[in-house]
Amino acid sequence: MKKIELPPRGIETLFGVHDQNIKYLETLLDVRVNARGQDLSIDGDPKDVETAERIIEDFAALFGEGKAFTDRELREAFAQIAEDRAYSLRDYFTKARFNPSGKKQVAPKTATQRRYIEAMQNKDVVFGIGVAGTGKTYLAVAMAVQALMQKQVSRIVLARPAVEAGERLGFLPGDLQEKVDPYLRPLYDALFDLIEAERVTKLLEKRIIEVAPLAFMRGRAHPLHSKILTPAGWREMGGLKVGDLVIGSDGKPTAVVGVFPQGEKLVYRVTMTDGASALACAEHLWAVRTASDKRRNKPWRVLQTQEMIGNLRCFHQYRYELPVLSAPVDWEFRHTPLDPYALGLLLGDGCITDKTSPAFATSDVELVSSLELALGDMHLSFRRKSAVDYVITNPAAGHGGMIVRNPLTQALRGLELAGTYSATKFIPEVYLYNSADIRLAVLQGLLDTDGGPVVQAGRTCRIQYTTTSERLRDDVVFLARSLGGVAYCRRRKAEGRHPGFARGREIGYRHDAFVLNLRLPKGLEPFRLKRKADVYRAQGGGRPMRFIKSIEPAGVQETQCISVAAKDSLYVTDDFILTHNTLSDAFIILDEAQNTTSEQMKMALTRIGFGSKAVITGDVTQIDLPAGKRSGLIEAERILSGVEDIEFVYFTEKDVVRHRLVQMIIRAYEKHQNRNGQL
Numbered sequence: 116m117k118k119i120e121l122p123p124r125g126i127e128t129l130f131g132v133h134d135q136n137i138k139y140l141e142t143l144l145d146v147r148v149n150a151r152g153q154d155l156s157i158d159g160d161p162k163d164v165e166t167a168e169r170i171i172e173d174f175a176a177l178f179g180e181g182k183a184f185t186d187r188e189l190r191e192a193f194a195q196i197a198e199d200r201a202y203s204l205r206d207y208f209t210k211a212r213f214n215p216s217g218k219k220q221v222a223p224k225t226a227t228q229r230r231y232i233e234a235m236q237n238k239d240v241v242f243g244i245g246v247a248g249t250g251k252t253y254l255a256v257a258m259a260v261q262a263l264m265q266k267q268v269s270r271i272v273l274a275r276p277a278v279e280a281g282e283r284l285g286f287l288p289g290d291l292q293e294k295v296d297p298y299l300r301p302l303y304d305a306l307f308d309l310i311e312a313e314r315v316t317k318l319l320e321k322r323i324i325e326v327a328p329l330a331f332m333r334g335r336a337h338p339l340h341s342k343i344l345t346p347a348g349w350r351e352m353g354g355l356k357v358g359d360l361v362i363g364s365d366g367k368p369t370a371v372v373g374v375f376p377q378g379e380k381l382v383y384r385v386t387m388t389d390g391a392s393a394l395a396c397a398e399h400l401w402a403v404r405t406a407s408d409k410r411r412n413k414p415w416r417v418l419q420t421q422e423m424i425g426n427l428r429c430f431h432q433y434r435y436e437l438p439v440l441s442a443p444v445d446w447e448f449r450h451t452p453l454d455p456y457a458l459g460l461l462l463g464d465g466c467i468t469d470k471t472s473p474a475f476a477t478s479d480v481e482l483v484s485s486l487e488l489a490l491g492d493m494h495l496s497f498r499r500k501s502a503v504d505y506v507i508t509n510p511a512a513g514h515g516g517m518i519v520r521n522p523l524t525q526a527l528r529g530l531e532l533a534g535t536y537s538a539t540k541f542i543p544e545v546y547l548y549n550s551a552d553i554r555l556a557v558l559q560g561l562l563d564t565d566g567g568p569v570v571q572a573g574r575t576c577r578i579q580y581t582t583t584s585e586r587l588r589d590d591v592v593f594l595a596r597s598l599g600g601v602a603y604c605r606r607r608k609a610e611g612r613h614p615g616f617a618r619g620r621e622i623g624y625r626h627d628a629f630v631l632n633l634r635l636p637k638g639l640e641p642f643r644l645k646r647k648a649d650v651y652r653a654q655g656g657g658r659p660m661r662f663i664k665s666i667e668p669a670g671v672q673e674t675q676c677i678s679v680a681a682k683d684s685l686y687v688t689d690d691f692i693l694t695h696n697t698l699s700d701a702f703i704i705l706d707e708a709q710n711t712t713s714e715q716m717k718m719a720l721t722r723i724g725f726g727s728k729a730v731i732t733g734d735v736t737q738i739d740l741p742a743g744k745r746s747g748l749i750e751a752e753r754i755l756s757g758v759e760d761i762e763f764v765y766f767t768e769k770d771v772v773r774h775r776l777v778q779m780i781i782r783a784y785e786k787h788q789n790r791n792g793q794l
Contacts, residue, residue: 245766459560716747
C-alpha cells in the first residue's frame with residue numbers, strides 16, 4: 116500500500132464530481148484509491164499501484180505549479196497511461212498538447228493518437244489507417260497548421276480523391292468549386308476550427324493553403340511536345356518514362372521517378388526576360404525569388420503559374436527571378452576533328468567557302484598565333500596575303516605531281532562547314548553536345564573574333580557578340596545557356612542602315628545582324644585574347660539572371676508531368692529553363708486515401724519535395740473504387756511498410772472520439788462481417 120499527501124482542493128480536482136475521475140482510474144487499473152483527510156492510500160496489484168502512484172505524484176506536482184485540469188482531460192490522460200505505461204501525466208499536459216494557431220488547443224485523446232502525433236513530428240511520411248471517427252484527418256490538419264505557423268513549411272496542400280465526383284462531376288449544379296466543395300468539406304471544417312475564418316480565407320486566396328481534389332492537385336504539367344534536356348540531348352516530354360535520366364540544376368543527370376499523363380489542359384507560355392520560354396499548365400510549379408527575398412536572404416519560394424499572372428512587376432522592375440544552372444551541363448567528352456578554339460576562330464574571322472584554300476582575316480597578330488598553335492597537328496602554312504589576310508595551305512601540296520589534300524579543308528568538309536558563308540555558318544552538333552571545356556573553347560574563339568566586353572559606368576561588364584547567321588546565333592545562345600549563362604538577343608535590320616566602307620567605297624549590308632548580350636557565371640573566362648580578357652577581368656562579369664516577363668494563354672494541349680530524384684526537384688526544360696513538379700517545403704495531406712488508385716497514390720507520394728512532409732489517411736473498410744480497381748492505400752501498405760522514415764499508425768474502434776455509439780456501431784459491423792466470412 117502506498118500513501119500520498121494532497122491538499123484538499125487537489126483531492127477534489129483529482130476525484131472529480133461524485134468521484135467519477137478516480138472511479139474511472141480504478142476501472143483501468145487493478146487498484147483502490149482511498150482518501151483520509153489529505154492522505155491518499157493506494158492498494159491493489161503491485162504493477163498497477165506503481166502506475167497509479169506515478170499518475171497521482173505527477174498530478175500533485177502539476178497542481179502545485181498552478182496547472183488547471185478538467186475532468187475530461189484527466190480521464191483521457193488516465194486512459195492513455197493505462198494503455199502505455201511508459202507515458203506519464205506530465206507528458207500528456209506538457210508535451211502532447213499543442214496550440215497550432217493560438218485559437219484552440221489540441222491534445223491526443225488516445226494512446227494511438229499520441230503515437231500518430233509523434234510520428235508526424237519525427238517522420239517525413241506517415242500513414243494513418245483505421246476506422247472513421249478516430250481523428251486521423253483533424254490531427255493531421257492541426258499538425259500542418261502548426262508547421263505553417265512555425266514556418267517549418269511554406270504551404271499546406273490538402274487533397275482528397277473525389278471518387279463520386281469523377282464521371283458525375285458535370286451533372287452536379289454550380290461552378291467547379293461548388294461541385295467539388297462537398298468532397299472537401301471535412302478539410303475545410305478542420306481548418307476553420309483551428310484558424311480564424313478571416314485568416315483561413317486569406318491563406319486560401321494566397322494559395323498558401325491549397326485545398327483540392329487529388330485529380331486537380333496532380334495537374335502540374337507540360338505539353339507532350341515540350342523539350343526536356345537529357346544526357347543524350349533534348350527529348351520530348353511525351354517520350355519520357357520512369358528510370359530515364361534528365362539534367363538537373365547542377366548540370367548532372369537525375370532519374371525520372373514518376374511519369375503521369377494529364378490529358379488535355381489549358382497551358383500558358385511563360386516567357387523570360389532573355390527571350391527563353393516554356394509551356395506549362397496553370398498549376399505548374401516554379402522556383403522563384405523576389406528582390407525582397409534576396410535582401411532578406413530567404414530561400415527560393417515555390418509558386419504556381421496561376422499565382423504569378425498579373426503580378427509580374429514591382430516598382431517598374433520584374434518581380435520573379437528564376438534560377439539558372441548552378442554548373443555547366445555535364446555532357447561526356449566526345450572526340451572532335453578540329454580543335455574547338457580553332458573552330459570558333461574560323462567561324463568568326465575565317466573564310467571557309469571551299470572555293471579556295473581556307474583563309475583567316477584579322478589585324479590581331481595574337482589571334483593568328485593562337486590559330487597556328489591550335490592547328491599545329493595539321494602542319495599547315497599561314498601565308499600572309501595582305502595586312503589582315505592569311506591563307507592557310509598545306510606546304511606539302513604541289514610537289515612531285517601528287518595531289519595532297521589540305522587537312523583543314525578535309526576536316527571542315529567532314530563537319531559540313533566547307534562552303535558556308537558568314538550568314539550560313541553554324542556550330543556542328545559534336546561541339547554543342549560535348550564537355551563543358553569543349554563548349555567554352557568554341558565560345559571563346561567566337562568571342563575573341565566577333566565579340567567583346569562592353570563597359571558601362573556603374574555597371575558590371577557584359578559580353579556582346581554579333582553574327583549575320585541565324586543558325587549561329589541560336590548555337591551561341593545554346594552554348595551560353597548550357598554553361599549556366601543567359602543570352603539576350605536583338606535584330607539589327609540590314610535595310611535602312613548606313614553602309615560600311617571598303618577601300619573608300621560604300622558597301623551595303625546584305626543580311627540582318629543579330630546582336631547578343633551574354634552573361635556568364637563567375638569563374639568562366641569568355642576571352643583568351645589578352646586585350647579583351649584584361650578589360651573583362653578588370654570590370655567583373657556580374658551574375659547571370661533571368662526574370663519572368665510574361666505569362667499568356669497558349670490554348671488547350673495534351674499534357675504530362677514528371678517527378679525527378681534531384682534533391683531540389685529541379686530539371687531543365689525548353690531554353691534551359693529550370694522548373695519542377697514536386698512540392699518542396701510543403702505539408703501534404705492526402706485524405707480518404709483508400710479511394711486512390713495505385714497510379715494516384717504513386718503520383719502523390721512522388722510529389723514530395725525537399726523539406727516536405729506527407730500524411731496519408733484512410734479507412735480500408737470503406738473503399739468506393741469501381742470494381743476491379745485496387746486501392747492505392749492497400750498497395751502502398753504492402754510495398755512501403757519496410758521503408759525507412761515512413762511510419763504506419765493503425766487506429767481501432769478504441770480510438771473513436773465521436774459519439775459513444777460510433778464504437779458500438781463499428782464493433783457490430785465487424786462482428787457481422789466476421790460471421791459472414793466464417794459462413
